[in-house]
Amino acid sequence: MISVLQNVAIDCADAYELARFWSGVTGCPLHPQDRPGDRETQVMLPEGPLLHFNQVPEPKTIKYRIHLCLRPTTSREDETERLLNLGATLVADRRKPDGAGWAVLADPEGNEFCVLRSESDRAARSS
Secondary structure, X not given: OOOOOOEEEEEEOOHHHHHHHHHHHHOOOEOOOOOOOOOEEEEOOOOOOEEEEEEOOOOOOOXXXXXXXXXXXXXXXXXXXXXXXXXXXXXXXXXXXXXXXXXXXXXXXXXXXXXXXXXXXHHHHHO
Protein backbone atom coordinates (compact mmCIF):
# COMPACT_ATOMS: atom_id res chain seq x y z
CA MET A 1 0.00 0.00 0.00
CA ILE A 2 0.97 3.63 -0.52
CA SER A 3 -0.37 7.05 0.38
CA VAL A 4 -1.20 9.70 -2.20
CA LEU A 5 -0.43 13.33 -1.38
CA GLN A 6 -3.85 15.05 -1.34
CA ASN A 7 -2.97 18.65 -0.50
CA VAL A 8 -0.39 21.01 0.90
CA ALA A 9 -1.99 22.69 3.93
CA ILE A 10 -0.96 26.23 4.85
CA ASP A 11 -1.99 27.76 8.17
CA CYS A 12 -2.94 31.42 7.91
CA ALA A 13 -4.88 34.30 9.47
CA ASP A 14 -7.23 34.86 6.48
CA ALA A 15 -7.76 31.71 4.43
CA TYR A 16 -9.78 33.31 1.64
CA GLU A 17 -7.43 36.26 1.05
CA LEU A 18 -4.29 34.13 1.12
CA ALA A 19 -5.91 31.66 -1.28
CA ARG A 20 -6.73 34.58 -3.60
CA PHE A 21 -3.04 35.60 -3.56
CA TRP A 22 -1.92 32.05 -4.42
CA SER A 23 -4.64 31.79 -7.06
CA GLY A 24 -3.03 34.83 -8.70
CA VAL A 25 0.43 33.28 -8.35
CA THR A 26 -0.56 29.98 -9.95
CA GLY A 27 -3.25 31.22 -12.34
CA CYS A 28 -5.53 28.49 -10.93
CA PRO A 29 -9.03 29.05 -9.55
CA LEU A 30 -10.26 28.85 -6.00
CA HIS A 31 -12.64 26.01 -5.21
CA PRO A 32 -16.00 27.15 -6.66
CA GLN A 33 -17.70 27.05 -3.25
CA ASP A 34 -15.07 29.17 -1.43
CA ARG A 35 -16.24 32.60 -0.22
CA PRO A 36 -14.78 35.51 1.80
CA GLY A 37 -14.77 34.63 5.49
CA ASP A 38 -14.44 30.87 4.90
CA ARG A 39 -12.05 29.30 7.41
CA GLU A 40 -10.81 26.78 4.82
CA THR A 41 -10.20 27.44 1.13
CA GLN A 42 -8.46 25.66 -1.72
CA VAL A 43 -6.62 26.56 -4.91
CA MET A 44 -7.46 23.95 -7.53
CA LEU A 45 -4.15 23.06 -9.18
CA PRO A 46 -4.55 21.07 -12.42
CA GLU A 47 -1.98 18.44 -11.41
CA GLY A 48 -0.73 17.18 -8.10
CA PRO A 49 -1.97 18.17 -4.66
CA LEU A 50 -4.29 21.08 -3.93
CA LEU A 51 -3.19 24.14 -1.99
CA HIS A 52 -5.37 24.07 1.12
CA PHE A 53 -5.53 27.13 3.40
CA ASN A 54 -6.54 26.70 7.05
CA GLN A 55 -7.45 29.74 9.10
CA VAL A 56 -5.87 29.47 12.57
CA PRO A 57 -6.01 31.86 15.53
CA GLU A 58 -2.29 31.97 16.31
CA PRO A 59 0.12 34.07 14.22
CA LYS A 60 3.17 32.73 12.45
CA THR A 61 6.05 33.02 14.92
CA ILE A 62 8.97 31.17 13.33
CA LYS A 63 10.33 30.32 9.90
CA TYR A 64 8.50 27.27 8.55
CA ARG A 65 10.56 24.21 7.70
CA ILE A 66 8.73 23.68 4.41
CA HIS A 67 8.12 26.08 1.56
CA LEU A 68 7.01 26.03 -2.06
CA CYS A 69 9.43 26.38 -4.97
CA LEU A 70 8.03 27.83 -8.20
CA ARG A 71 9.43 27.30 -11.70
CA PRO A 72 7.93 30.07 -13.87
CA THR A 73 6.90 29.71 -17.49
CA THR A 74 8.38 33.17 -18.15
CA SER A 75 11.79 34.29 -16.95
CA ARG A 76 12.65 34.22 -13.26
CA GLU A 77 13.08 38.00 -13.34
CA ASP A 78 9.69 38.67 -14.95
CA GLU A 79 7.94 36.28 -12.57
CA THR A 80 9.64 37.74 -9.50
CA GLU A 81 8.48 41.21 -10.54
CA ARG A 82 4.93 39.95 -11.19
CA LEU A 83 4.74 38.31 -7.77
CA LEU A 84 6.06 41.43 -6.04
CA ASN A 85 3.29 43.37 -7.78
CA LEU A 86 0.73 40.81 -6.49
CA GLY A 87 1.80 41.56 -2.91
CA ALA A 88 4.79 39.31 -2.23
CA THR A 89 7.90 40.72 -0.56
CA LEU A 90 11.55 39.97 -1.30
CA VAL A 91 13.12 38.12 1.63
CA ALA A 92 16.51 37.16 0.17
CA ASP A 93 18.09 37.51 -3.24
CA ARG A 94 20.05 34.35 -4.05
CA ARG A 95 20.39 35.23 -7.75
CA LYS A 96 23.97 35.23 -9.05
CA PRO A 97 25.52 37.43 -11.76
CA ASP A 98 25.99 34.36 -14.00
CA GLY A 99 22.20 33.71 -13.99
CA ALA A 100 22.16 30.88 -11.45
CA GLY A 101 20.27 31.02 -8.17
CA TRP A 102 16.79 31.96 -7.03
CA ALA A 103 14.76 34.66 -5.33
CA VAL A 104 13.23 34.04 -1.89
CA LEU A 105 9.88 35.80 -1.50
CA ALA A 106 7.17 35.80 1.15
CA ASP A 107 3.42 35.84 0.60
CA PRO A 108 1.27 38.49 2.33
CA GLU A 109 1.27 36.45 5.57
CA GLY A 110 5.04 35.89 5.62
CA ASN A 111 5.18 32.33 4.24
CA GLU A 112 8.41 32.03 2.29
CA PHE A 113 8.68 30.56 -1.20
CA CYS A 114 11.33 30.51 -3.93
CA VAL A 115 11.24 31.55 -7.57
CA LEU A 116 13.62 29.33 -9.51
CA ARG A 117 15.02 29.81 -12.99
CA SER A 118 12.60 28.99 -15.79
CA GLU A 119 13.39 26.28 -18.31
CA SER A 120 14.29 29.00 -20.85
CA ASP A 121 16.59 30.67 -18.27
CA ARG A 122 18.29 27.34 -17.69
CA ALA A 123 18.63 26.61 -21.42
CA ALA A 124 20.14 30.05 -22.10
CA ARG A 125 22.77 29.50 -19.41
CA SER A 126 23.78 26.07 -20.72
CA SER A 127 24.23 27.21 -24.34
